Amino acid sequence: MWPRTLIGLFIGLFLSVSLVLNLNLLLPFSEGTRLLIGLILAFPIWAGCIVWAYAYPSAWKSFKALMLMFVPSVILNTTLMMLR
DSSP states (O other), X not given: OHHHHHXXXXXXXXXXXXXXXXXXXXXXXXXXXXXXXXXXXXXXXXXXXXXXXXXXXXXXXXXXXXXXXXXXXXXXXXXXXHHO
8 A cells, every 4th residue: 555655646746747847838828827727737637646556456557557657748848848
């Protein structure tokens, strides 16, 4: 139980920040609007990742599932930051 909780907390936090950064880099709104959208969406995404970690029977499977979302998001972050 604790390993899935910690995986959901930490990988979920990184995934949440990464997804919100992707959204921030893609949206054509003003900076203030993008920040507000990011603040509103970051916590529900993080909470969803924590719950999602419990959808798998083992900590390793939940780690793999969250990392399969995290790695492409980081690649997209890097690409968007380089194109900026």
